[in-house]
Amino acid sequence: MTVTKEQVLAALARIPSPGGTALPDARVLSDVVVSDGKVFFSLTVDAATVKAWEPVREAAEKAVRSIPGVQSALVALTAERSPGSAAAGSRPVSAPQPRHAAHPADKVQPGIPGVDAVVAVASGKGGVGKSTTAVNLALGLRDLGMKVGMLDADIYGPSLPKLLAIKEKPETIGGTRLKPIQRYGLTVMSIGFLIDEETPMIWRGPMVMSAITQMLREVEWGKLDIMVVDMPPGTGDAQLTMAQQVPLKGAVIVSTPQDLALIDARRGVSMFKRVNVPVLGIVENMSYFLCPSCGTRSDIFAHGGARHEAERLGVPFLGEVPLHMTIREKSDAGLPVVATAPDSEHARIYRDIASKVLAQLKGGAGGKAAPKIVIEA
Numbered sequence: 001m002t003v004t005k006e007q008v009l010a011a012l013a014r015i016p017s018p019g020g021t022a023l024p025d026a027r028v029l030s031d032v033v034v035s036d037g038k039v040f041f042s043l044t045v046d047a048a049t050v051k052a053w054e055p056v057r058e059a060a061e062k063a064v065r066s067i068p069g070v071q072s073a074l075v076a077l078t079a080e081r082s083p084g085s086a087a088a089g090s091r092p093v094s095a096p097q098p099r100h101a102a103h104p105a106d107k108v109q110p111g112i113p114g115v116d117a118v119v120a121v122a123s124g125k126g127g128v129g130k131s132t133t134a135v136n137l138a139l140g141l142r143d144l145g146m147k148v149g150m151l152d153a154d155i156y157g158p159s160l161p162k163l164l165a166i167k168e169k170p171e172t173i174g175g176t177r178l179k180p181i182q183r184y185g186l187t188v189m190s191i192g193f194l195i196d197e198e199t200p201m202i203w204r205g206p207m208v209m210s211a212i213t214q215m216l217r218e219v220e221w222g223k224l225d226i227m228v229v230d231m232p233p234g235t236g237d238a239q240l241t242m243a244q245q246v247p248l249k250g251a252v253i254v255s256t257p258q259d260l261a262l263i264d265a266r267r268g269v270s271m272f273k274r275v276n277v278p279v280l281g282i283v284e285n286m287s288y289f290l291c292p293s294c295g296t297r298s299d300i301f302a303h304g305g306a307r308h309e310a311e312r313l314g315v316p317f318l319g320e321v322p323l324h325m326t327i328r329e330k331s332d333a334g335l336p337v338v339a340t341a342p343d344s345e346h347a348r349i350y351r352d353i354a355s356k357v358l359a360q361l362k363g364g365a366g367g368k369a370a371p372k373i374v375i376e377a
């Protein structure tokens with residue numbers, strides 16, 4: 001039985017918005033995506049009215065689920081930034097969420113069936129090259145003979161569709177489970193596959209969690225040695241919740257060498273410590289500048305800061321990636337260096353980082369032999 005967009009809109013017409021207008025007329029509805037009996041759409045509302053909209057979101061999900069032929073429905077409530085509350089840059093404004101206490105081991109999440117180890121790639125700060133590092137690290141692990149998956153959990157700025165040049169949407173299997181996309185030998189799933197690029201990404205914590213849970217549990221990941229997760233930048237409550245919800249074996253922190261980025265990297269290390277996730281190490285990205293025409297090296301960002309910081313924090317230092325035009329061009333064109341220029345020096349650096357990460361995982365990080373983490377107040 002095929003479900004149509006019109007059927008979905010007709011069902012939604014029976015649901016009133018908090019202001020009384022029917023939902024499709026309330027100017028909050030995104031495009032409705034219907035794929036193989038799975039329905040996705042979002043409601044974009046003013047941040048101040050989110051509470052009033054939550055029951056509407058629930059009612060919408062319920063109404064859509066009751067349409068004959070619908071296997072599942074995911075309705076996301078996204079809150080538009082209210083004027084004056086904008087944070088720096090593209091940083092999200094997270095809706096108020098419960099504070100988290102220190103996290104004992106009883107918070108450990110059940111693993112994902114078939115997936116041996118889940119590794120987060122995180123950064124305290126946005127724009128430091130976390131996604132680029134995550135992709136090339138995953139490819140480096142692939143080159144070491146691992147079966148690798150990637151989960152783009154960066155709900156504020158999913159970038160795997162771009163970095164891996166993926167345009168197709170995932171298909172559903174048997175109407176209930178999503179089939180991940182295969183690219184460069186990686187098994188890939190991104191929140192960006194499900195949500196329109198233009199959709200405001202300021203999600204409420206609980207909605208973020210249901211999307212992440214769905215991507216972890218309702219995707220046919222198959223058998224994977226390692227799943228690399230591109231985490232949202234930052235160390236706020238949304239990131240902390242996610243670090244808690246995803247069954248992580250370890251985390252890799254990406255930082256640039258500047259002092260300000262390093263302060264954020266320290267917060268990242270501290271956040272994973274709070275949720276009892278071992279930090280596998282720190283990568284210094286944009287470590288030094290390599291001139292694309294003459295190959296001359298300049299340490300424009302006080303190279304070496306992350307190595308020093310890693311030493312101070314007692315976590316492993318995983319390597320230095322230069323700031324180089326080729327990395328940027330290839331990354332942004334969906335042609336990551338490790339996959340498309342495997343013999344390059346850049347690829348060698350990423351593979352070296354991957355082998356250190358793998359050694360840590362095999363050495364029992366996540367278990368008793370997890371590296372000791374010393375955090376200063």
Ligand SMILES: Nc1ncnc2c1ncn2[C@@H]1O[C@H](COP(=O)(O)OP(=O)(O)OP(=O)(O)O)[C@@H](O)[C@H]1O
Nearest residue numbers: 126127128129130131132233322323324327328331
């Ligand atoms: N080593 C590098 N050399 C040159 N350019 C780089 C390097 N690493 C990342 N970039 C470029 O910097 C930009 C930001 O990188 P990326 O998207 O990986 O960062 P991010 O930390 O994931 O950002 P966000 O916080 O927005 O998710 C991209 O244009 C990318 O191509």
Ligand SMILES: [Mg+2]
Nearest residue numbers: 130131154159
């Ligand atoms: Mg990113």
